[in-house]
Amino acid sequence: MPDQNEMAPSKNRQEVEFRGGGFSPKPMAIIGPVVFVVIIALMEWGTRTGWITNLTLPRPSDVFKTFIELYQSGLLFEHLLPSLTRLAVGSVMGISAGIGLGVLIGLFTLIRAGLLPVVAAIFPIPKIALLPLFIIWFGIDEGSKYALIALGTFTPTVVSTYGAVDNVDRSLIRMGQSFGLSWFSIVRKIVLPGALPGILSGLRISLAIAIILLVAAEMLGASYGIGAYILEAGSLYDLERLFVGVSILSILGVTISWLIGRIERRLLNWRS
Amino acid sequence: MDLRLENISHNYGEIEVLRDINLEINEGEIVCLVGPSGCGKSTLLRLIGGLERPGSGKIILSGEPPKNTLNALTYIFQDFALLPWRTVSGNISLALEDHAIGAKATREIIDEVLSRTKLTEFADALPRQLSGGMKQRVAIARALAVRPAVMLMDEPLSALDSQTRELLLEDLIDLWKREGFTACYVTHNLAEAVRLGHKIAVLSRRPGQIRQLVEIDIPLEERKNHLDELAIKQQTLWELMREEALAADKELLSA
Numbered sequence A: 001m002p003d004q005n006e007m008a009p010s011k012n013r014q015e016v017e018f019r020g021g022g023f024s025p026k027p028m029a030i031i032g033p034v035v036f037v038v039i040i041a042l043m044e045w046g047t048r049t050g051w052i053t054n055l056t057l058p059r060p061s062d063v064f065k066t067f068i069e070l071y072q073s074g075l076l077f078e079h080l081l082p083s084l085t086r087l088a089v090g091s092v093m094g095i096s097a098g099i100g101l102g103v104l105i106g107l108f109t110l111i112r113a114g115l116l117p118v119v120a121a122i123f124p125i126p127k128i129a130l131l132p133l134f135i136i137w138f139g140i141d142e143g144s145k146y147a148l149i150a151l152g153t154f155t156p157t158v159v160s161t162y163g164a165v166d167n168v169d170r171s172l173i174r175m176g177q178s179f180g181l182s183w184f185s186i187v188r189k190i191v192l193p194g195a196l197p198g199i200l201s202g203l204r205i206s207l208a209i210a211i212i213l214l215v216a217a218e219m220l221g222a223s224y225g226i227g228a229y230i231l232e233a234g235s236l237y238d239l240e241r242l243f244v245g246v247s248i249l250s251i252l253g254v255t256i257s258w259l260i261g262r263i264e265r266r267l268l269n270w271r272s
Numbered sequence B: 001m002d003l004r005l006e007n008i009s010h011n012y013g014e015i016e017v018l019r020d021i022n023l024e025i026n027e028g029e030i031v032c033l034v035g036p037s038g039c040g041k042s043t044l045l046r047l048i049g050g051l052e053r054p055g056s057g058k059i060i061l062s063g064e065p066p067k068n069t070l071n072a073l074t075y076i077f078q079d080f081a082l083l084p085w086r087t088v089s090g091n092i093s094l095a096l097e098d099h100a101i102g103a104k105a106t107r108e109i110i111d112e113v114l115s116r117t118k119l120t121e122f123a124d125a126l127p128r129q130l131s132g133g134m135k136q137r138v139a140i141a142r143a144l145a146v147r148p149a150v151m152l153m154d155e156p157l158s159a160l161d162s163q164t165r166e167l168l169l170e171d172l173i174d175l176w177k178r179e180g181f182t183a184c185y186v187t188h189n190l191a192e193a194v195r196l197g198h199k200i201a202v203l204s205r206r207p208g209q210i211r212q213l214v215e216i217d218i219p220l221e222e223r224k225n226h227l228d229e230l231a232i233k234q235q236t237l238w239e240l241m242r243e244e245a246l247a248a249d250k251e252l253l254s255a
């Protein structure tokens, strides 16, 4: 017997196999830029060696040169400023209206029952299809572009906001009521901060849609703006300028997303 | 202030949750509510605090409210119910902000309750940085800040581990010794009930009715020295509850 006892552990010795881990992506600041650099370097190398013809892709260094020329000619800001203004005005209108209505839909039975179907009906319409209508309503100038961007950001903001309001912990609202807080206090101090994470992540989608619509609107009727610049370059098959325009949009998108990230980190630092 | 429940009954649709509850909670008294799961204890507490309307019956507060009370009926919740985006003092200030008492008085009240609950050094911490026991202390401080007439506590210690529970229980006893608050205290834990309750109302399974009201005469501060007697009381309570709990358990399974 004692023999067996001594033998048993040594015979069936086996290390416990690790089977946890994963499912928790962590931020890694360095990887993103590296991927960009690698892609651009590949394009540069490909176009230089002739492996990629100049008709397929422009050379990144030429694109960069074109960009510098655009900047030096002063035309960059003549295109960028109207675009940024349209983006800002349109999305501020759409997002603030969207948050307002989203909160109301989240809080009131009647408004929810009445307006949720309407929002659901508007949501899937490609807003760009309505541009002619907006031109009739708001004029060919800025008005129609603001309206288009506003409507485009409005619907996703409504949907993400009322979802976020729905997700606010009811026990916190109960607590507010139990301390005799007014309705307005409960909304301002409990519902809105509780819904903020959901609202902000909805904002990312809304603003990406805003950029897409901005370009579409400018392509259909504007003499200045990133969209107009891209359209002109495209019709001349000027790939360098086309890529300059597209890169500006990309950078704009990344900047906005970074800004929202900053806002999230500031406002949501209470989350673990 | 005294609190009286008169013939309280309550239904949720078809389900009869509470039937003909009569109960008195006198000033300075802690009344514990025990009963099997789902018998309507939390519901009763919500009715008492005015968060829900009883189907029938009356809940009456009588007597002189405490001086400067801001919220006569004040809850302490099982899940703490702290706003995660506010610091400890911000959470306490939430309960005061809707009353026109001025920034200075607010500050003073916060400082005072923080020191009474020994939380002063955590004033600027966020809830996620605190342990469960600390969070519940913050909730207690918040409740004290509004100088309640009656505290309504729904299993305030259930979410805590047993050591923390014991510590907090001692804190509550201490607090009661110093300030003699009035409370209705819901719990699953019979040991807590016999340590803290002047009266213990045993509820039957759903529909909840008061099966028996057990009184314990030993003063709270001396209970530590009468553990034998408490154990006997606890055993009596358990025998009262046992059948109900068994039956309630089976009901849940068949439902």
Ligand SMILES: Nc1ncnc2c1ncn2[C@@H]1O[C@H](COP(=O)(O)OP(=O)(O)OP(=O)(O)O)[C@@H](O)[C@H]1O
Binding pocket: B012, B017, B035, B036, B037, B038, B039, B040, B041, B042, B043, B044, B206
């Ligand atoms: N808002 C509600 N709508 C419908 N039914 C409810 C509602 N709240 C509670 N109930 C039902 O009423 C009964 C009593 O619930 P309550 O939460 O008061 O029990 P409890 O005694 O606090 O239980 P526990 O010990 O598990 O906390 C349960 O059967 C529950 O399902």
Ligand SMILES: [Mg+2]
Binding pocket: B041, B042, B043, B154
């Ligand atoms: Mg309960």
